[in-house]
Amino acid sequence: MYSSSNPLLVNYHDACMYQSDLDIVLSSKAWLNDAVIHFRMIKLAQRHNKVNGLATFLDPSIVTFFARYLDLDDDGDNIMADLRKTWKFHPISNPDNNITTELSKRWFCGIVPVNDSHADPPGSMAKIGGGTHWSLLLVIIPPYTTTTNTTAMTVTSTTAPSFLHFDSSPIMSNSTAARIVADKMHRILLDDRRCSVSCEGNSGGCNENIHVIECHTPNQVNGYDCGIHTLLAADAAGAVAVEMTMMMTLKDLAFGGYFVDVMREKVEAYLHHMVNDHRGPSRMARELRTEIVSDVRSLITD
Numbered sequence: 001m002y003s004s005s006n007p008l009l010v011n012y013h014d015a016c017m018y019q020s021d022l023d024i025v026l027s028s029k030a031w032l033n034d035a036v037i038h039f040r041m042i043k044l045a046q047r048h049n050k051v052n053g054l055a056t057f058l059d060p061s062i063v064t065f066f067a068r069y070l071d072l073d074d075d076g077d078n079i080m081a082d083l084r085k086t087w088k089f090h091p092i093s094n095p096d097n098n099i100t101t102e103l104s105k106r107w108f109c110g111i112v113p114v115n116d117s118h119a120d121p122p123g124s125m126a127k128i129g130g131g132t133h134w135s136l137l138l139v140i141i142p143p144y145t146t147t148t149n150t151t152a153m154t155v156t157s158t159t160a161p162s163f164l165h166f167d168s169s170p171i172m173s174n175s176t177a178a179r180i181v182a183d184k185m186h187r188i189l190l191d192d193r194r195c196s197v198s199c200e201g202n203s204g205g206c207n208e209n210i211h212v213i214e215c216h217t218p219n220q221v222n223g224y225d226c227g228i229h230t231l232l233a234a235d236a237a238g239a240v241a242v243e244m245t246m247m248m249t250l251k252d253l254a255f256g257g258y259f260v261d262v263m264r265e266k267v268e269a270y271l272h273h274m275v276n277d278h279r280g281p282s283r284m285a286r287e288l289r290t291e292i293v294s295d296v297r298s299l300i301t302d
Contacts, residue, residue: 010299015039017296025292028285032227034060036292037113037134040231043295044111048238055109055241056087057234066184067118067177080188108189109241110139111234112181114165119177134226135167135174136233137212138267139185140260161186162260163212166237166271168220168229175214183210216268218275221282228285236270 010017015038024030037060045057066083070076087108117131140162163182167174220229240263278284 010039010296012039012299013042015042022293022296025289025296028289029222029224031132031224032134032231034064034115037227037231039296040292041111041113041234044231044234044238047235048242055111055238057111057238058113060113060115063112063181064115064118066188067181068120070184070188083188108139108141108161109237110137110185111237112137112139112185113230113234114174114178114181116172116174116177118181119174133169133172133174134230135165135169135178136230136237137178137181137185138164138166138233138237138263139182139189140164140263141189161189163210164215164260164264164267165212166215166217166230166233166267168217168226168233170219172223172226175212179210179212182212186210213264215264216272218272218281221280225281225285228288229281231288232274232284233267233271236267236274240266240270 006018006020008016008018009022015035017035017039021033021035021039024033025036041057041059045055048055062083066079070079087110114135114137115131116133141160161182163178163185165175165178167178217233218229220226244259244263244266275281275284278287
């Protein structure tokens, strides 16, 4: 990717921004690529994880890898373990009775960028960074509940993963790609590489019990700002994750269904509030692009 005409501008926590990536953000009508999405997700992670590392913002290239290639990799079990370690998540299918108190209290909130190319057949050689549409998948698992008796502490999981999907385009819907990514996330988090159902078509196998909730999302007003709306949803999800964890007790968080419903309502409200504060999606998109450019240029200066 590097050339004299396309220099590397920033390597920020492994998020590389080249001149061509900055040019995309500078253009008011350019579709955001993986590099820009990843850079902004890193910045959002730092903004919202100052309290306690509450939300996990995923790199879109990692999502592409496990969506397309996890089933084909002979080292899949170790890869899943490495992903859980990176996400600081303990597999809920095999809880460790020696789990630390802090880890048992940690709930998993995965903020996952979804690209329509994630619905390509497993092993597809379509390049990373391809596709035509972005959306956001929010993966929620409440923390373990603990029961203490005279002899030992029992650790159990309260619920299976819940999936909330925020898609700014009802026309270019990412519902299929979101369900495929949700299935892979479900299997990684449950430490189960196997697929319970073999589906026909592009999905390459997906759990028929996976339910992805389609959420109310402000619509984009053009064909290129889906990435902007995806980043807006990621910002909203990170902010709500911090707010809810600070205001709710561990006992409250144990009620998985209640927690997911409240999380959904708050993120939806936060999203609409953000768009309205910017006096509409077009102005919001311009201001977010300006903010990303400013972040990149400040790092170049530093």
